[in-house]
Amino acid sequence: MKKGEIYEGIIEKVDFPNKGYVNIDGEKVIVKNGIPGQKVRFMINKKRSGRAEGRLLEVLEKSPLEVREHVCKNFPACGGCMYQTMSYEEQLKMKETQVKGLLQEAVGIGTDLHWEGIHGSPIEFGYRNKMEFSFGDEYKDGPLSLGLHKKGSTYDVLTASDCKLVHPDMTAILSRVLDFFTELGAVHYKKMQHTGYLRHLLLRRGVTSGEILVHVITTSQAEYDYAPLVSRLLALPLEGKIVGIMHIINDSLSDVVQSDETRLLYGQDYFYETLLGLRFKISTFSFFQPNSLAAEVLYSIVRDYIGDTKDKEVFDLYSGTGTIAQLLASVAKEVIGVEIVEEAVEAAKVNAALNGLTNCRFIAGDVLKVLDNLTEKPDMIILDPPRDGIHPKALPKILAYGVENIVYISCKPTSLARDLPAFLAAGYEVQRSCSVDQFCETVHVETVCLLSKLHEAKHHVNVTLEMDELDVTSVESKATYEEIKEYVLEKHGLRVTNLYIAQVKRKCGIIERENYNKSKSEVAKQTQCPEDKEMAIRDALEYFGMV
Structure with missing residues (x-):
């Protein structure tokens, strides 16, 4: 079994959070983002220490657990949902089995977990009171999109005008915002080049009050008149009510939603929720x-x-x-x-x-x-x-x-x-x-x-x-520094140093022994890992099961 080879098989089980297992000639291969019972085609993209991992290419046959049709047009490509085609009862059973297995192994077989x-959840759909949508394109140099990333992609964004995780008020606002900036010809922010204007749309909606906050997050690389957008949003026939509209400037290199400056365009910057x-x-x-x-x-x-x-x-x-x-x-x-x-x-x-x-x-x-x-x-x-x-x-x-x-x-x-x-x-x-x-x-x-x-x-x-x-020293053996570097470069297009990896590992509670992989340069100790590289390294640590 070599990297690049393509195989087919049945996902036998899925461990938390989305780690599926396929048996190929007696060897277990990890294939993420599948459902138990699915027949899948996958390509080997990782092979180390006798463990292989494959990237899901295609679902060839549905699982017996998939007993209903999906309710969103972007499923299964969108990274927001995994289990729409499973009944909610089966989703709960699978999650319960995953958690019980983890905890039982932690306390020891035979020890009662009670x-x-x-x-x-009291409601299965439309439950999210907050959602961060990203601006981007569905394919390179495609038309402007606003929504959630495709599964396994940090770049391609699918327009979430049909998202079922949020209240219809939110998708109506999303569509109106996307139309406005499409008409203006505004461009989305490109993370690798650090150029562009549109970054995120952050929406919050009170479940008990129906009050809504709208936040458009951009860089400072352009200027537009937001008055027409405010008018269009307030004219929407919503079940709830928009109580605040804000324009947030974020020039950080990191893709995290944060504010360098917040401009209140309408109303107030808060609402009340009862719990x-x-x-x-x-x-x-x-x-x-x-x-x-x-x-x-x-x-x-x-x-x-x-x-x-x-x-x-x-x-x-x-x-x-x-x-x-x-x-x-x-x-x-x-x-x-x-x-x-x-x-x-x-x-x-x-x-x-x-x-x-x-x-x-x-x-x-x-x-x-x-x-x-x-x-x-x-x-x-x-x-x-x-x-x-x-x-x-x-x-x-x-x-x-x-x-x-x-x-x-x-x-x-x-x-x-x-x-x-x-x-x-x-x-x-x-x-x-x-x-x-x-x-x-x-x-x-x-x-x-x-x-x-x-x-x-x-x-x-x-x-x-x-x-x-x-000290979580045992996880240090799960991936070498070179493997972490390779993963970050392959997935995020970033080059990171041993020093940066060590800094992020310490932040995650992975305490290294004295003098373990420390930089030889005293000057390097003064250099702190940039935010975008820290996020990429954290992703790698989670990928390798180290956090």
Whole structure:
């Protein structure tokens, strides 16, 4: 089996998030973006350490699980959805199997997960309250498009005028914006050349209020009169109501949506959303769960897992905009939230005041450092870390509190599975666990675990856990620096150095041993990895299963 060779086979199973397996003459080949039971044609594009990976070229035969027609004209080419042709019940079954398998392997076969199933979203389509659409073209030098990237492509963009993940109000706005800039002859921003004008369309819509914020994100490389666009948008016959229109200037080389300057073209830059009886002020960059109705399911489960918090000190670590902290504040002595993003902390303070909560305190800073300075001792800890999970050096500090109960909320079950052994070694057991599907039709899923301290009356083995054991050094063997460089160059067209890779690995919690692959040049230590290259390296680390 060599790179470039083409094979056909049946996808036997799919591991989280989208890693399918095809058996070719006794050798397993990883083929992503398929459904169990599909017969596919694929080309070998990776071969290393006895493991082969293929790029999906064509689905030759449908899977028996594909029992319905797709509902979007861009399916299956669009990267937004994976499972439209599967019934929602089968989607949930597959995600549940994936998560249970990961967690069971993490805690050990025979150890009870106390699994309580997977909870589906109250609505399957039109659930997203926020969407970032990209400007581009469907093929090189083609007409302007506005929507989502094709599967496996960082350049080709399919116009999402029929997207079923969002409310029809959003697709109506998208079509009107695309028509306006097409008439003007405006050009999209080209990431490799760093030239062009149009970058993104960011839309937010309150589920309970129907209020909508519209953000057009561009570079400063051109100037247009936005008054006609504002008039056209306000004239749209929408179910909801546009309350704010903004033009955001972003000249960053990174493809991340951010603001160098924000110009308010109409109305206000916020709206209010209600969640489990609390009001939250939502602005352009506020973090808020993208599926409001499923978020209510998630947070209700979290509240149930937490149990009685009366007269208790609660730490909400990686607290975001403080949603969980505020849901607990009315039944706790005090809730202290810690979040590294300062804007999120400020939003949390505003929302706490909005809801009349005086026993919530929010601290801006890295959990790893903030815990060293906190004098309060928690009775309970809530963990809701980003996709990469808990920093391996923060984990011992969290475990050192020795609280009886910890609730871990994970948006990436592979990160949770990586962290679980440390909790077990510190004397915790999984008391309850489940998943919540916030992202129907996609590969993503939320998972919640209640971790409880083993009581002395129970028989258990005491394990000494050294900090080095928590460093994720084992993943270093999964891909060499040269393989990471090759992947980044092949997929993103970028050349990266060992130093840049090492910097990004450290940010992801992959702590290298002293003097491991360090640059020989002292001057190089002063050079920081550019944002676009950091994103590409992070993509490579995820591709190789290192984060």
